[in-house]
Amino acid sequence: xxxxxxxxxxxxxxxxxxxxxxxxxxxxxxxxxxxxxxxxxxxxxxxxxxxxxxxxxxxxxxxxxxxxxxxxxxxxxxxxxxxxxxxxxxxxxxxxxxxxxxxxxxxxxxxxxxxxxxxxx
Numbered sequence: 001x002x003x004x005x006x007x008x009x010x011x012x013x014x015x016x017x018x019x020x021x022x023x024x025x026x027x028x029x030x031x032x033x034x035x036x037x038x039x040x041x042x043x044x045x046x047x048x049x050x051x052x053x054x055x056x057x058x059x060x061x062x063x064x065x066x067x068x069x070x071x072x073x074x075x076x077x078x079x080x081x082x083x084x085x086x087x088x089x090x091x092x093x094x095x096x097x098x099x100x101x102x103x104x105x106x107x108x109x110x111x112x113x114x115x116x117x118x119x120x121x
Contacts, residue, residue, distance in 0.1 A: 014063075017070070034078070041074040045085040052096040064097075068106045075110050086114070 020040055027033040048067050051060060075081070090107070097103040 014066075037074055037078050038080070041071070041078050042082055042085055044071045044074060045081065045089045049088050049092045052092045061100075064100075065102050068102050072106045072109050075113050079113055081110075081114060 027036055051064055093103055
């Protein structure tokens with residue numbers, strides 16, 4: 001379970017995300033769930049940054065879309081993100097996906113969530 005977040009950072013690893021979802025279900029009423037989701041959020045962001053950096057031509061739109069929706073879902077639950085991860089996502093995402101409607105919508109939602117008055121960012 002400890003190695004899974006690192007595996008999730010690799011682009012297009014849907015099988016690992018299915019395992020992560022199963023683990024999330026098992027941890028549903030556990031104290032470890034929030035920590036687990038924070039690890040998943042970080043892995044999702046790093047995976048998106050890797051995708052954007054390696055595939056500048058938007059050739060994996062469906063994989064990116066599913067990762068962005070997963071990011072939005074995790075952000076709504078966790079409501080906090082590592083500042084370095086956030087900076088990297090915004091910088092890389094805007095550099096390579098500034099025209100991508102899904103990226104921009106999720107970025108807008110993320111900004112609304114992360115920059116509330118009581119946010120740490």
